[in-house]
Amino acid sequence: MSDQLKISTIPLDSCCGCHMALVNLGTDLLDILAANVLVYSPVLMDKKSIQPCTVALVEGGVRNHENAEKLKELRQKADILIALGTCASFGGISGMGSAFTTLELLTNAYGADFSPEDLPVLEPRVTPIDAHVDVDYYIPGCPPPIGLLKETLSSLLAGEKPRRVDLPVCAECKRTVKKHLQPELKRLADNLPEPDECLLSQGFICLGSVSRCGCGAVCTHAGVPCRGCRGPIDRVFIEPTHGILHDLTRRISHFTGSKVADIESRLEDTLHTFYRYTLSVPEMRRKDAEQIHQLIWRIKV
């Protein structure tokens, strides 16, 4: 009994898809729960108060005061705190709302006659959980890849440090680049990709070269461009002259011979194509290489 670890899971501003990924571990999850104790998990069990625990898995970012309070209480009571999924790690899909004011969001959702007093008080924008508390490990993905989730949890529960993954999705992708003049940017709705060639070199917007691997490049192997659901690799975050849009447009230019400015002028819905999962990350919003504020300003006009 003494070797049993106490595990907590909590959803904040999220869709519970990361909890579904946990459930999808199937018999592996049953094995984990048989060997350890689930002490708090509003999605998986009926327990009202946050309990002291060894490992806490947090799904979702922080959108309102209640999210922030629960997160801080959990941090105080957990030895190890893990950001589970891309919303917790980077704000994720709901971070796309960061392009708008809370009034714009609420009016759009509830109409002009909504009563603010009936609703939770929203923060100005969604924030990743590490904007509020220290995070020990991250398992990004929307939802996190099952294999990586299992591997990371197994390491942690065995008292080992999980493997760190920082290669781009291209490192796991079997498609090969062909450099040829291809001035058109393509959409899947209108074009069928060649089976074995790199989707980016065919003109499809694939975020694989700037996104973190660990998913086995499942999307690109199925013929669907990577949308960056695992979030950016370190280089894109840390190095000031790199960024998602910056690196991708230069890569497309390299493949096609088109000028960067020409490529940028032909992109549609740049903000949500390139920052679908990362728009609320403070470091990304501040990056000079990306000029995100200019993009936000543009879509508000």
Ligand code: SF4
């Ligand atoms: S990361 Fe994706 S699956 Fe997980 S809570 Fe956010 S939107 Fe849902």
Ligand code: SF4
């Ligand atoms: S850009 Fe996309 S399709 Fe091309 S190698 Fe990288 S992940 Fe594969």
Ligand code: SF4
């Ligand atoms: S290929 Fe890209 S979008 Fe698909 S699971 Fe991997 S990181 Fe996510």
